[in-house]
Amino acid sequence: MQVGNKSYRVEADIPEQIPVFPLSGALLLPGAQLPLNIFEPRYLSMLDDAMSSDRLIGVIQPALVDGTQRRGPVEDLCSVGCLGRITSFAETGDGRYIITLGGVCRFRIGEELNRRKPYRICRISPFLGDLEAGDQGKEVDRKALLDSFRAYLEANDLEADWSSVERASTESLVNSLSMMSPYGPAEKQALLEADNLKIRAETLIAITEIALARDSDDHGPVLQ
CATH class of the missing domain: 2.30.130.40 (LON domain-like)
Structure with missing residues (x-):
């Protein structure tokens, strides 16, 4: 390192x-x-x-x-x-x-x-x-991670510099999104203690999906 x-x-x-x-x-x-x-x-x-x-x-x-x-x-x-x-x-x-x-x-x-x-x-x-040199995100589902990130931004009326996001390495993307995520201490600790980059990405996706589902419940059903 x-x-x-x-x-x-x-x-x-x-x-x-x-x-x-x-x-x-x-x-x-x-x-x-x-x-x-x-x-x-x-x-x-x-x-x-x-x-x-x-x-x-x-x-x-x-x-x-x-x-x-x-x-x-x-x-x-x-x-x-x-x-x-x-x-x-x-x-x-x-x-x-x-x-x-x-x-x-x-x-x-x-x-x-x-x-x-x-x-x-x-x-x-x-x-x-x-x-040690890691796998640099070879096993990370990058698409699922980006889909989760996009859903969170849309739900909160936020924007991102997508050209920079696309250029970022998968390892950098997972770690940057984990660090900048607005979640609480327990969620941050879970991200820190993830065994590897793949599990960290999956943990971040799961936490984001839970947050989105909770926000949806708080606002009631959405009419199509």
Whole structure:
């Protein structure tokens, strides 16, 4: 996996412990990019430290109280997150940082470490398969994915740049649509934890179909 100027190919390339950034409803996937606006003092400190070392932080969702997301060994966090490398960094002049994270690989969270830092640090086990070259979407039903995306846009009176969509690789398309989808934390976690790109695409299609059916029920029967 090439992220920015750094290659991550084997387990030794991934640190055993990382700072973690709990962020509800956010989804970072390997090979994709996530822009973030950072303003809390503890996370500004986290970024200062990351920029002076390996530029790596972990994005992970808080576990939901009702248990619809699987909890990890750290009870208030989900079990799986995604490691990101800071690939762009800017200061705003008013105390904020604007960054972009490039997804490296998913990880399973381990124990939280006691450190004298304002932010949290956890031991992790990386998903090493994410570092390998994948199938790049050869088994994904691209037509079904695009049909689902088109139906969602039409139902919500939205438009898309279809020329850009058609040019996108299937891998990029699946991950971009997953990250930009307007669904909740539990759905985002399901997309993150999908075993491969094909299952992620099928999960996204299923979630979209459920959302469309629910919206249709809320508006009552449609006369033909």
